[in-house]
Amino acid sequence: MNKTLHIILFLCVWLGCSTCIDEYSPELKGYDNLLVVDGFISDQPGPYTVTLSRSVRPGSSGFIPETDAEVKISDKQGNEVYLAEQEDGIYLTPESAGFRGVPGKKYRIEIKTTNGSLYVSDFAMLMPSVEIDRVYAELESVPAEDEIYDLRGYQFYMNTKESEGESRYFMMLLSATYEYQADFKVRFYYNGNLRQFPNPDSLKTCWRTYTVQNIFTASTEELNTQNLERFPLHFVDTETRELFIRYSLQVSMFTLSKQNWEYWDKLRELQENQDGLFTRQPYQVRGNVVCVSNPDEIVLGEFTVAGITEKRIFVDRPPFSVQFHFPVCEITEVDVENFGMISLSPPNTWPVYATSTSGGAGALPPQECMDCRQSGGTIVKPEFWIDE
């Protein structure tokens, strides 16, 4: 038999058919300076906030308020309430009027800007809110994109109570708060003079609250039931300190009209569905606000009318078998050397905090190693926070 038949040992040096994702910043020459309407009213007590601003250039994060506009919320019966500008671009319903959304009523917003343009939204029905039954976390692992180990962490889920009627369209916004600690106690501080720090633990523990940037939408329209069960919310991994001590998640569930929901659902889809093989072309999502005086003018944002319910849960650190992989401060010789130069720190950075080595020598590691506030939190325990 021929030798070649034995060559089932086919050789293949596989240098990796690597599908790769790089960071990439194309030059974005276009910029649309558009009016952004960001506001909602609900069945919860007011005051309600409507923020008017201009869209900003991609890559920047400024806030360009639209000031001195006339903002009015009205219902279908003709009742209306004018909003007052509290800060630049931030308009509030007056507390005195006791204005509060009523389920079953339809509301809209009217905006007149200083240049005389008139913007009006569609009427949107305030849907009866639906109770959140339960929010819970489960320990799960997901394979990591670049790591050899699986990422472990908490996957949050929610169940709702059975809704009634057309209350079938939901949007969930998540606000997360976590307790964390700086790695070292503050031993010294410098504010022109080097002093002993009187209360070494006072900057150690912080709470940081942030808005989860993912939009979650769900609808029971195509379900046999009127409740959500085990609906997955976000996943928090163990690559950061977030789960290390105690973590709290507040779920705000907006029960929306179908039209309002479609807007949020499109945003959700655009957020989620961009990195696969079968993506769609992204597009401009138009909200329910139009410019009456110039129908060609594009307005961003939605005037959302919602029944809102909220639920907050706390979770403690996962079992000790779960490993965390976040960077931890370590005191190096350089930090000890730097401590000698603490007096060179410019006044605008004062007070500069320092710690000490186990041998008692002063050390100046990065500030966030001692001052937890440097990592985005505050030392004031939030009012809602419940310790274990």
Add this chain to the structure above:
Amino acid sequence: MPAILAALLFVQNIHAQQMNQRIDSLMDGLSFAKFVQKAESKYNVRIFYHPDSIPEFNVRIENDTSVLFDILQKNLSPLGLKISKTSQNDYFISGNKLETTLPDDFFYHPEKIMVAYDTTSQVKERTNFLKTRKELVAKRVVIGDRKNGIKSRKAVVTGRVTSATDGAPIVNGNLYIEETERGTTTDENGNYSFTLPKGTFTLVVSSLESETEKYRLEILSNGTLNVSLVPKLFTLEEFVVSSDKDRNVRDAQTGFEKISIKTVNEIPVVLGERDIIKVALLLPGVQTVGEGASGFNVRGSPADQNQFYINRVPVYNSSHLFGFFSAFNPETVNDFKLYKGSIPVEYGGRLSSVFDITAKTGSFESFRASGGISPVTTRLMVEGPVIKDQSSYMIGLRSTYSNWILRSVKNLDLRNSKAYFGDGLANFAVKLNRSNEIRLFGYYSYDQANIAGLTENEYHNAGGAVTWNHYMRNDKSLEVSLIRGNFGYTDRNMEYDQFAYKLSYDLQHTEIKGGIIINPAASHTLTVGLNSVLYESHTGDYLPLNEASEVSEKKFEPEQGVESGVFVGDEWEINPNVMLSGGLRFNLFNYLGPKTIYTYQEGSPRRITGISDTLSFGNNERIKTYNGLDYRISARYILAENLSVKASYNRLHQYIFMLSNTIAISPTDSWKMADYNIQPMTGNQISGGIYGNVLADIFEVSLEGYYKKVNNLVEFKDGARLLANELPETEIVQGKLTAWGLEAMIKKPAGRLNGWINYTFSKATVLVDNKETGEQNNFGDPYPANYDKPHALNLVANYKISKRLSFSGNLVYATGRPVTYPTAIYYQNDIKLVNYSRRNEYRLPDYFRVDVSFNIEGNLKSKKFAHGSWNVSVYNLTARRNAYSVYFRSEEGNIKGYRLSIFGTAIFSVTYNLKLGNYNE
């Protein structure tokens, strides 16, 4: 015509002396190489030819002759080739006509020569004739001597050219002096002579059947040079021609490409899989939205305007593994044709192109098998006679054998995925008698994928065709086919427990097609026929996947329609210079019940809230009838022998389209028919250009332009949801597509170095602005189509380094496809959001790729059990990270851009191919 070639290919005509060999009509339709092989094995003849000079074509044996010489003459003379026959039943096929304008004193007949001093320089035979051919090294030979040469300035060199193996004279051998660009040939006894001034010259001795020899002659006086040439092993050469040679200039059609599997085999491959669709992408006017995307875009049209056929069976999903590989096993393919300009009248129903694949017909003579193993698949093809010379089979199978590719892919989702694909086909041919032939063909392809444990998708294509060919007298022929095609998928989604669902889709295509070809006069070839297709499209029930799932069942009404066409076409050679081709095709499409139809308020966009009426139709009741007349006309005018101009106009109708709004075709895209609310699409294309064969037909050159307009183009609203949508019409908007382009192509179809280079400049623009309903995409402004790539350059080169080693390379450059990028940032409820530009306002970075591959043939021993070959390929040699997509994500409050590259590195792969028997069989 340069004298070089004239001399090199010069062959004298020899009168047939012996009884002419008669040929069995069963050899009709064989490829030329097969024909030769068969003729040689069956009859006591030898046929000599230079493979590079003969394009690939199938030999036709007309009913009026069975004499081999006549058959060869008939088939080859249109290609400009001449046949000579010796008394030993050797046939020589040569290129050009006798050059008659040589100087009078150039040729001497041997008997007239007075050889005063016989100073013979005998040249040694080469003994290593099975060795790989190296570059020719000229041997130094001294002719005559100085003393005898004193008196004259010129010298006569005479001699005899014989075969090194048996000493037989080599007839029609060529002798050529490079310096003077002149040459002569040997007579029937192998004798030659020529006159040259004294001095040093390079003599090239060659013949069709022998290896070339080169000599450095130092001519001092009259003398003799006897040469023995080593016979050429023709079996080692192969065809590398990719289109019928004369087609470029002589055909009336515009926008036509034909590629043989040989070309496909040479082009470098990704992951070791040879792929005809990847080859098609190297042709002008054919574009893709990205690597790993299924289908392609021809001349600015969306992917669903192409029709794929394999042996008449329609294939509705042409790819495996989401589009990484095509669903056609290269082992079983003979060739493919792509009609992108003039589409013959027998085809209807797609606006942009017809991609017609011909599967191999099994050998009527002997059993053969071949196969291969690549990093992705193993494949096998067997063929042979059922009853010798009467019926044959060809069966091909291909399958993946592991998931390891996906596991090694870095992308998270893919790594946790499983995928499997396979395909098989079978082709049976039965020659009932001289005038009747039946073919049975079946095709099946299957794909299964589980992506990250979240979705599971299976899809398949299946189909079969029975074709009866009947050949009548007076060149009439009839063909009738019964065709069935099926495409379907099952999609299981378990991303959310409560929403886990299962959905299936199925499209049945049942077709009868008949056509007759008549030659009422010598200048006419008439095609008359009809076909009728029943489409049954069925979105299966949308069901909960398991017990945890609470999705409510959705039932979908099937839809059915019948598309019929009657066509008449003619190819009319008005005079040798002018040819008209074309015809008419009348289409009738009936959208049939049972179905519930919703009508929508006029003058406003179709939405669920705008339903004005509900109509119920019974089984097979006509819901809507559309008809349309297709005009297909093209003309050719020959300006000069090797130069022509052509122009064509095509109007077509399309009644079925794909529900797809992803950039690449997704495995859950389904097909939908024109219906009560959705109008059929119509397409008009004019194209024309100039076509030439230049430099002694070495190059085919063409420049072709087109302008295309599609009306009622099916587009989708922003963010349209098409999966399990009961009212797809509410997501559809119809618009206009305008595309134009210019395609320049230079092709060297044959030779040691062959290949092509083409450049296309094109534009494809979509406009959706329905004034009546106010429905618009992109604010009613035109936008570039997703696959619009203005500049595209493809270079394909194959070079035969030696008999056992060949190199192929290709280079692809294209403008990046259009994309939509952020133009602004805004907030809603503290969530940072991106506002996007107008549709397709930006472009991805340009695409550039270089691939190389080497084909290494196993040993070339003449008698062996099997022949193996290796293919070593590097795809994306420069490891450029070509962007498949660029997208933006909000991360820690910042909007970050990312680039996804499918093949972000050079990909090396090795494929082993094996076939039973010899290299050439």
